[in-house]
Amino acid sequence: MPNAPHTLQAYRASLLHFHADPAFDENACSWHEDGLLVVENGRVKAAGDHARLAATLPAGLAPHDYRGQIITPGFIDTHLHYPQTDMIASPAPGLLPWLETYTFPTERQFADPAHARATAEFFLDELARCGTTTAVVYCTVHRESVDAFFEASEARNLRMVAGKVLMDRNCPAFLRDADGQIGESEALINKWHKHARSLYAITPRFAPTSSPAQLGAIAELARAYPDTFIQTHVSENRDEVEWVRELYPEARSYLGVYDAYGLMRPRALFGHCIWLDGEDFARMASTGAAASVCPTSNLFLGSGLFDFDKADRAGARVTLGTDVGAGTSFSMLQTMNEAYKVARLKGSYLPALRMFYLATLGAARAMDLEGTIGSFAAGAEADFIVLDPKATPLLARRSSHCNTLEEQLFALALLGDDRAVRATYAAGCKVHERSA
Structure with a gap:
């Protein structure tokens, strides 16, 4: 089993997770450009703006710094x-x-x-x-x-x-x-x-x-x-x-x-x-x-x-x-890439937000595991990943021209693969880190 983390850990990055299906709810996701994910005993304790949550951390607990990256549920x-x-x-x-x-x-x-x-x-x-x-x-x-x-x-x-x-x-x-x-x-x-x-x-x-x-x-x-x-x-x-x-x-x-x-x-x-x-x-x-x-x-x-x-x-x-x-x-990013094209060939359109929902909370809901995995709801198991929008030269160049969250996620889905995954955590423990 991976080494157990300290009782409390925090991770600073942009945070993305969902509470509804973007196809049916325009306010389906929570996005925190400068966010903080707080994990305790392998479960999510809190997720939100760094400015709000930083003061709740114990003195001396320095967050893992992933600024410039995006943390989503696994x-x-x-x-x-x-x-x-x-x-x-x-x-x-x-x-x-x-x-x-x-x-x-x-x-x-x-x-x-x-x-x-x-x-x-x-x-x-x-x-x-x-x-x-x-x-x-x-x-x-x-x-x-x-x-x-x-x-x-x-x-x-x-x-x-x-x-x-x-x-x-x-x-x-x-x-x-x-x-x-x-x-x-x-x-x-x-x-x-x-x-x-x-x-x-x-x-x-x-x-x-x-x-x-x-x-x-x-x-x-x-x-x-x-x-x-x-x-x-x-x-x-x-x-x-x-x-x-x-x-x-x-x-x-x-x-x-x-x-x-x-x-x-x-x-x-x-x-x-x-x-x-x-x-x-x-x-x-x-x-x-x-x-x-x-x-x-x-x-x-x-x-x-x-x-x-x-x-x-x-x-x-x-x-x-x-x-x-x-x-x-x-790669689920590569799977999103092809799902987008399949939808277009059938005459429909899959926004990137919908694809990320389907690969996280949407799957958890279909599996009757909402609240356990797939989101950063308090008490959920802390399975999450760190995505790097600059993982490859082409992705970095495209990301530098993205003006909206949808554009950034779309670039990750269409241009990303395993190289875009900076780190993977299961129940609060790191199980993968991309080599430099």
Whole structure:
């Protein structure tokens, strides 16, 4: 575990966090040009103007000086696969051949605890380097992959969500377990869910790899543990959608398959959601489930373009995910970059403030973790990052011409990457600092 900080710490920089969605509230964010973040015992004690809060600090406590930088809550990535780290940027003509050629053979290796732990350590290093402090993570079908991931994340005292993938058909025999997977998932829930900062996600890979019997058993497990998460994929690719229609002809839609089994509820996160219709999004909104939009992955595999306007009209919760390894970057800044372009191609517009909201408080709300992560509300866990508007020569030059907060955030989103993350803190402890 990272070295525990002193009981009280303070950080001086520009501060940005949200209390509402900028798409629906023009006063959605709190911005303090010369701000102070005060952290006590790993939680936010106060956040506001330096001029107001400096006098509240004990004599002799000097704030960490990050002036010229921007402190925001740590990024929250709601969809990615840690076992796919080593196969990122693998060529394939589409989703289904990509799974067969790269994904399944790669995931086979995670029966080996040493391999799983080494990959988890690298994966968590990359998240910290990119400013991601919470992620919703797919492991593999192997119990060892889950144990290795949570052992590594708890050693760093990270707020992470993860789960064992469930498949009982339409996958290689070496990744299929028709009998033991539900029992293993329940054992893992009892071992890891709400242990330290770990949370468990019940994880059917997607409808084609789960039989009706397995989805029924998953539904029973979800009812037995209602505060766990559910994560899966839906409507990513046209060929996949057609395959689901053949496998589940009674369902109104792909999303309707999950709905029929009671898997749409708060803390249910559905990756991609590209080919959902208005009725699907309305159902998502009414059940409290959320869409995790993965633009770098969708562009890489040619899956399609997410419709932000359609989701917003229905009131559906929307988040952002990198979807490593189909996604091509661990960076949520790079993910914002591509989300902006996807929105433009669909005829809508994503302001930078909205993108930063989706990667912080918006994700926390979709995960039913508002007040725990994603903002600087008093009592929230002190997961935060320091962003450097001058991290690269081009970013520095553009930042020098920014006249508004929106322009500055837009420059960070469109020009930034891991180099723009000066430092990453989890529960008040520094877990990454960019080398000079």
